[in-house]
Amino acid sequence: MKKVVLLFGLIxxxxxxxxxxxxxxxxxxxxxxxxxxxxxxxxxxxxxxxIKHFIEGPHAIEGLVTTNHTHRSNVTITGLxxxxxxxxxxxxxxxxxxxxxxxxxxxxxYDWDRYINKGKGTYVSPGLDGIIGVEYTFKKFPLNISADLxxxxxxxxxxxYLGEEIGGVSARFTF
Numbered sequence: 001m002k003k004v005v006l007l008f009g010l011i012x013x014x015x016x017x018x019x020x021x022x023x024x025x026x027x028x029x030x031x032x033x034x035x036x037x038x039x040x041x042x043x044x045x046x047x048x049x050x051i052k053h054f055i056e057g058p059h060a061i062e063g064l065v066t067t068n069h070t071h072r073s074n075v076t077i078t079g080l081x082x083x084x085x086x087x088x089x090x091x092x093x094x095x096x097x098x099x100x101x102x103x104x105x106x107x108x109x110y111d112w113d114r115y116i117n118k119g120k121g122t123y124v125s126p127g128l129d130g131i132i133g134v135e136y137t138f139k140k141f142p143l144n145i146s147a148d149l150x151x152x153x154x155x156x157x158x159x160x161y162l163g164e165e166i167g168g169v170s171a172r173f174t175f
Contacts, residue, residue: 033091035174036052036053036174037050037052038050038175039173041066041170042170043165043167045068045165046067046069047067047069049066050172052172054084058083059081059083060081061080061081061082062078062080062131063077063079064076064080065078073122076103078150079100080097081099082131092135093134093137094132094134095135095148096131096132096133097131098129098130099131100126100127101128102127104122106122124156125154128152129152130152131148131149131150133146134146134147134148142175143171143173144171148167149166149167
């Protein structure tokens with residue numbers, strides 16, 4: 001699974017290079033003052049990569065590739081649509097949206113009953129995600145920090161509840 005995380009990180013860096021163009025900013029319209037941002041996402045249980053790209057105006061897409069600190073063989077890939085709006089300070093935006101994820105989990109880590117009955121293996125779990133958060137982009141240097149809540153529900157496996165990926169903080173390098 002570490003190879004999957006590395007592969008998606010390389011793809012994200014390639015995508016940034018392809019889209020490395022200057023963008024007009026309309027700070028009062030809720031649009032971010034950057035085009036693309038790449039960085040890390042953390043919470044007490046999960047670590048991963050994040051890439052956020054503004055498509056047009058206040059509309060952005062975000063991709064996450066995360067893994068659990070203690071269960072490093074597990075990987076979740078998430079795609080989100082986010083609507084951004086300004087909250088008074090030009091560098092401070094809020095965002096909300098939703099999307100979907102697909103997780104690859106080891107049975108012995110997350111589904112002990114299936115592990116006992118069926119043995120070793122990996123199961124795939126799709127699900128839906130929501131997101132609401134706040135982000136601040138610095139003027140003087142290319143850094144964006146954000147904090148959000150990301151509730152989700154999974155359709156397969158024992159983790160169909162609000163769990164470890166419920167929220168996080170991100171630090172991203174902006175382009």
